[in-house]
Amino acid sequence: MAQQEPPRNDAEQIAKATETTARATEAAEQGLAEAQHALGLRYARGDGLPQDMAQAAVWFRKAAEQGHAVSQYDLGIMYDTGRGEPQDKTLAVQWYRKAAEQGYAPAQFNLGVMYSAGDGIPEDKTQAARWYRKAAEQGHASAQYNLGFLYNSGRGVPQDKAQAARWFRKAAEQGLAEAQCHLGFMYNLGEGIPEDTAQAAVWYRKAAEQGYAPAQYNLGLMYDHGNGLPEDKAQAARWFRKAAGQGIAEARYNLGIMYYYGDGLPRDMHEAIRWLRMAAKQGDVKARKALWRDDIRKAFAADLAAGRAARTIAIRPERRAGEDPA
Structure with a gap:
């Protein structure tokens, strides 16, 4: 059996980290830009040093002023977010530009965002596209999407x-x-690409499984209508629920209607009302109309009365300071 190195105790690990930090500090103080950036990262992350964004900014600036592109970008982020430096969008743009002109893709993307939003610089979609393209051609995914x-x-x-x-x-x-x-x-509508609902479902699923709510809703629609997938009301309800839980009003409406009809899940008027009310509060016109159906209005009135009684009973035993009466 191969010999195993005994585990280091905490004291040994601390000593090693201290030694590494000391070497990084010495190199940074000698003016090495890479070391200055590395030390800035240590301060920013609290890696072997107490987290200190102001000190991180000091070292990023030293490296940035030597033309270190990543430090220029990091300093830009500090001005952009107000972490480590007072928030200043104009200075953020200046530092992003310095890094972007050296070909650093994340800075090119951020500069594009600033142009697109008119943040720290006059809005200019043409310039935004120009900088997105530079980053996109280097494989920057968010720049590719924005372009x-x-x-x-x-x-x-x-x-x-x-x-x-x-x-x-x-x-x-x-x-x-x-x-x-x-x-x-785009596959679903055949925009810019041949229509292919099966491929639409494939891509919706990839995004939905990452928790992206609009894709969860769209995948639910595909299952609901048997479009690109075999019709499956239970799966439709499952994906509508995921999107509804993240606040998509249309998904809340659809889930409410499925509960109302018992379509893909057991019929439950109380759940139908709950989801329809949430959608209606977000301004969904169809949900507001649905709540005016006679049977829903009657069930809603019963729910409302029961809800008021339950709430009154729940809060009467004890009131917290500063709370309004029921």
């Missing part, structure tokens, strides 16, 4: 659904849920 979005809407670039589908696919193949959902949508 696809601009092609899809014709903002900053001529509208081109085929190009939109192309860039969505690149991002989707890297696992970006938003892109997977959008690619599924």
Whole structure:
């Protein structure tokens, strides 16, 4: 049997971390940009040092002023978010630009976002597309998605659904849920790509399984209507529930209706009302209309009376300071 190294105790690990930090500090103080950036990261993460965003900013700046692209980007993030430096979107743009001009893809993407939103710089969708493209061509998934979005809407670039589908696919193949959902949508409608509802379902599922609520809703619709998948009301209800739990009003409406009819799950008027009310509160017109059905109104009135009684009983034994009376 091969010999195993005995586990180090905490004291040994602390000593090693201290020695590593000391070496990193010495190299940083000698002016090595990589070491300065590494030390900044240690302060930012609390790795071998007490977490200190202000000190992280000090070391990122030293490296950034030497032209270290990643430090320029990190300093830009600090100005962008107000962590370690006072929030200053204009300075964030300046540092993102320095890193972006050196070809650093995350900075190119962030600079594109700033141009797109008019954040720290005048809004310019054409410039946003330009910087997204630079990052996208390096394989940056979020930039690929955003560039696809601009092609899809014709903002900053001529509208081109085929190009939109192309860039969505690149991002989707890297696992970006938003892109997977959008690619599924384009397959579903045949926009920029031949219509293929089975492929739409494939891409919706990939995004849905990552927890992306719009894809969960869309996958539920596919099961509900037997579109691209065999009709399966139970699966439709399952995916509507996941999307509804994340606040998608249409999913809440559909789930409420499925409870109302007992379609894919046991009929339950109380659950139907609960989900329809949530959808209605979000402004869903169909849910508001559904709540005016006579049988729902009667059940709702009974639920409301029962709910009031239960709430009154629940809170009367004890009131907390500062709470309003029932």
